[in-house]
Amino acid sequence: MTALIRAKVTALLPRIRQDLEDLVRIESVSADPARAGEVQRSAEAVAALLRAEDFDSVDIVSADGGAPAVIAHKRGPEGAPTVLLYAHHDVQPENDHAEWDSPPFEPTERDGRLYARGAADDKAGIAAHLGALRVFADDLPVSVTMFIEGEEEVGSDTLPALLKQHHDALRADVIVIADSGNWDIGEPALTTSLRGLVRVDVEVRTLTHAVHSGMWGGLAPDALITLSRLIASLHDDTGDVAIAGLHAGPAADVVYPEERLRAESGAVPGLEWIGTGSAVERLWTKPALSITGLDAPKVDGASNTLVASARAKISLRIAPGDTTANALTCLQQHLEAHVPWGAELTVTVVDTGEATQIDATGPAYDAARAAFREAWDGTAPVDMGVGGSIPFIAEFLEAFPEASxxxxxxxxxxxxxHGANEGLHLAEFERVVLAEALLLKNLSEL
Incomplete structure (x- = not known):
């Protein structure tokens, strides 16, 4: 059976790739209001693909004025489990075209990769679902619900409303979310934990207006020095986050080789890593804090005055097991306790997203691991953490607690x-399609 499925995937791959390339050419950038029409066109293209696969129902839906999503159903045998297949059809902005080696919305193959915005994240997820279903075009072993979201790249703000409005239609025994990755080329993975996110804008004000640095320097602190001292308090001397009360936990026993860390991070020669614990603990299961933006006068043309106010954007990744409510409280208390010299402090919440910890045990996970092992020729999948945040996974876990x-x-x-030259490894993509087809077969046999 495995050999037959493998042969079918190989035969179907050219058509699957063509559908993926057609989707990639649609500039469905959900963050760009000027391209809202492209997001709509993308949803319609996905719906057309599903109708061509003889789904029993295909609907384009939205909630609370959000971007269009596609929900489709296809019945399997009586009594078979229902599997929900999730992906998203919106993409990140392509940013500066000059940073791309080929046009960002024209899929281009180089050295075994297909380059384009959305070629991997996440239109390849849609294509992988389609490919697995086409393997069983005449004999679907399970009932399938496709849920293709349209605003994941802008935070999935209306996803909770969609899950509530279409709760019965989306209910499933197993939910497959194709929006993560594998440990390495040739090494599959199941993502079992993701950090959460808290972002705030912090402003400090020391003066009601700028004043001459010679007349008042040495007595009145400027806002930039004040903000710098506040930012410096957020880490200890080893580089660990110094905010009291945040959760941290152990990570899987996975070795992340030093040469891979340096190559994949783009670290400059001689850079020292910050923090304590294993590499994967620091990346997956401990909090991390970054300053991702500053509002302050530019160096060129700066006047010789004390700056009255300055602002920074703080991005705090929280460990699995923590909550955004706790993290916000701890961060606020730290900032209030450490703002120097009596400066005025304003903290504005930008957005939040809960961390996720999945108990990856049970028959569905066994079926997945077996499918991955077959697709990757005997290589067992890694239980992988992700340092980034996919908050909508927590929404699925809350909405469907009975599902795997x-x-x-x-x-x-x-x-x-999310960067220039986003690319899909084509050989790995074929294994992903094969693994999902094998997973559907395995789930039908539970």
Whole structure:
């Protein structure tokens, strides 16, 4: 049976790739209001693909004015489990075209990769679902619900409303979320934990207006020095986050080789890593804090005055097991306790997303691991953490607590999702399609 499925995937792959390339050419950038029409066109293209597969129902839906999503159903044998297949059809902005080696919305193959915005994240997820279903075009072993979201790249703000409005239609025994990746080329993975996110804008004000640095320097602190001292208090001397009360936990026993760390991070020669614990603990199961933006006068043309106010954007990744409510409280208390010299402090919450910890045990996870092992020629999958955040996974876990949630994906360490030259490793993509087809077979036999 495995050999037959493998042969079918190989035969279907050219058509699957063509459908993927057609989807990639649609500039469905959900963050760009000017391209809302492209997001709609993308949803319609996905719906057309599903109708061509003889789904029993295909609907384009939205909630609370959000972007269009596609929900489709196809019945399997009586009594078979229902599997929900999730992906998203919106993509990140392509940013500066000059940073791309080929046009960002024209799929281009180079050295075994297909380069384009959305070629991996996440239109390849849609294509992988389609490919697995086409293997069983005449004999679907399970009932399938396809749920293709349209605003994941802007935070899935209306996803809770969609899950509530279509709760019965989306109910499933197993949910496969194809929006993550594998441990390495040739090494599959199930994502079992993701950090959460808290982002705030922090402003400090020391003066009601700028004043001459010679007249007042040495007495009145400027806002930039004040903000710098506040930012410096957020880490200890080893580089660990110094905010009291945040959760941290152990990570899987996975070795992340030093040469891979340096190559994949783009670290400059001689850079020292920050923090304590294993590499994967620091990346997956401990909090991390970054300053991702500053509002301050530019160096060129700066006047010789004390700056009255300055602002920074703080991005705090929280460990699985923590909550955004706790993290916000701890961060606020730290900032209030450490703002120097009586400066005025304003903290504005930008957005939050809960961390996720999945108990990846049970028959569905066994079926997935067996499918992955077959697809990757005997290589067992890694239980992988992700340092980034996919808050909507927590929404699925809350909405469908009885379902087994499998987080899979097509990405690899060099995918460069969200960056220039995003690329899909084509050989790995074929294994992903094969693994999902084998998973559907395995689930039908539970």
């Amino acid at each position: 949630v499998l987080v899979t994906g097509v990405e690899d360490p060099d995918t460069r999702a």
